[in-house]
Amino acid sequence: MSSCEIYPIVDELSSKGKSFCIVTEVFPDGKVKRGVISEGKVVVGNLDELAFSEKEEIDTPNGKVKVMMDCVQGNPNVIVIGNGKVARHLVELMKFLNYPVTVVGDHDIQDIDANVVNDISLLSSLIDGNTFVVVANEGGKHYDITGVETAIRSGARYVSLMASRNRAAASIQRMINDGLSEEEIKKRLYSPAGLDLGSKTPQEIALSIASQIVAVSRGGEGVHYMLKKNPYDLLGKVKDESCSWSGEEAHQSC
Template sequence: MLDIAEELNRWVGQGRDFAVATVVAVGGSAPRGPGAALAVDSEGTVIGSVSGGCVEGAVYELCRQALEDGATVLQRFGYSDDDAFAVGLTCGGVIDILVTPVRADTAADTAVRADTAGKPADAVFATALAAAAHGEAAALARIAEGPAELRGRALLVRPGGSYEGSLGGHPELDRTAAAEAQAMLDAGRTGTVVIGEQGSRCGQPLTLLVESSVPAPRMIVFGAIDFASALVSVGKFLGYHVTVCDARPVFATRARFPDADEIVVDWPHRYLASTGTDGRTVLCVLTHDAKFDVPLLESALRLPVAFVGAMGSRRTHEDRNRRLREAGVTERELARLHSPIGLDLGARTPEETALSIAAEIVAVRRGGSGVPLKGAHTPIHRVDSVA
C-alpha cells in the first residue's frame, strides 16, 4: 500500500473513501512483490497495480465490494489449466491479496486522537500514508491471516520502536508485532511474519503483513559531465535521491542538472567523507581523472555501500587499479569495484550509457545475471523483499 502512498494521502485529505488491495505473498512467477497495491475510491477511480493486468479486474471488484460491506478479505489468485476462463495469473504464479476498506471520516481521526494505542485501523493507515508520502521512515503491520475479528487491524511502528494503533488482541501481541516490524523496518524490508496470537510463537498463529517505508536510497554521481546528466535522469526515474558532486563550479550547475536533488561543489573524496551513506547507497564515479578518482575510490571501496562503479576505458581501468593498489587498496576491496561501469549494451550516447549503468545497478541490487532472458534458464520474477 505504501508504494502508492502519495496519491492515497491526497485521497485521505480530500475525504474520499477507498479500498486498497495489497499483495501479501507470492509464489512461483508473479509480476509484483509483497506490498504492491491497487486502490479504488467510492467513485470507481483506480490507481496502482497488483499484477501484470491478469487479475486487476477481479481485484477491482473485490475493492468495490469491500467499500460496500466494510469487510477486510484475503483472496488467493493462481492459475489453472483446467479452466481457461478462470481469473488467475497466466505466468503460472500465485499471489495472496489483502483487501481493506478505509473510511475517510474515521481516517481523519488521526489528526485529533491523542491515545495512539487506541487509534482505529483507518486512522493508523492515514498516519502511515502521510509518513510515507513525506519520506519518513515507518513500518505498517496489519493482520492478514488470523481470527476474523482481528483481520485488518493495524500497527504503525516508528524508528526506535515506538508504535501506535493496536492489533486488537493481548498487549503482548502488540509488543511482539512492533518488535518484528521494527526489525523489518531496520532492514528496509516488506513481507510477512508469523507470530502467536498472544505475542509468542506458541499460540494460534497470526500472519502479519509488514510494509516498510524508508527514505529514497541515495545515488551520488561524481563528475559533472554530459553522461552524468543522463544518469541523473535515469536515477530519478528509478527512485533514487540523486546528488551530483564536482570540484568545478562552472560545470556543477542547476542549469546542467535540473533533475538532481542536490548539486555539490567540492572535491569528491572530501564530500564523500562528510556525507551520509548506507547499505543502499550507489556511488557512480564518472570523472575518469586520476587526481579525482584515486582518493575518492580509495575511500568509497571501504564503505558499506550497495554499489561502487567507475567510468573509463579498459586502459584507464587498468591504470586506475594500479594507482589504487599503490595507495594501499587491497585486492578484496578492488573486487567491489564495477569498472568499466555498466553492462555491455553497445551504448554510444550519454542516454544509452546511462541506461547501461542503470541496468548494472539494478542487476546487482536484484541479483540478476544481466544476460538476455531469451534462451536463459533464470527466473524472470525473483523473490525479493528488499525496498
C-alpha cells in the same frame, strides 16, 4: 485492501524518502487484512496490534494468525562525480526514482538540478556506510581515481567507475599501487559500472548504472523476472488479479 489501493500510498511514501512496511495478516478463518506501516504508525489499512509483532505466526484465542511483512528502507544517498552527459542523465534518473542526489566535481558545475559540491576534497565528509558513489566521466578525469579511492576508504556501500575494461584494470592497478588491497577493491568497486543492458547511448548507459544501483540497494540479482517467476508454471491455477480492466469482477479481484 488490494495492491491497487496500496501502490499510491507506497509511491507517496517513497517520494518522501520514508521507510515503510506492507503488512499482510492471514486469520484462521481465511480473512486477510493488508495495510502499510511507516514510522511506527498504520498509514493505511485496518491493521491491528498484530501488525507490529516481530513474529511470523501469533497464537490468538481463535487460532494462529500469520503476519507477513515486506519492508522497504528509504532510498540511500547517491553521489555522482562528473559533469558529462551520462552523469547528467544519471542524476535525472535517480531523482525520478526518488533517490537524494549530490553532484561532486572539481570546477563550477552549473545548470544541473541537484545539490552540488564543487570541491572533490570534501567528498569523504559526504559519505557514510549507506552511500552510493558513481564516478561517471566520459574518457575519465584527473580526479576519477581520487574519487574512487576516497569512496572506498570512507566505507561507501557502493562505488562504481564508468570505464572500459582496460581503463578499469589500469585504475585498479593504480589503486593497488596507492596502497589499497585487491580484496578491498574487489569487495566494493563495480567497474565497468552498470548492468549489461546492451547500452549504447548516454541515456542507456545511465539507465544501466541506475539499474545496478537499484539492484544493489534492494538486493536484486539483475535477471529477467520471467526466469525467476515463471508464469507458465501457474497456467490454469490462478485467477486474473489485474487492476487494468473494468467491471465489478475486476474491482473485487483488486
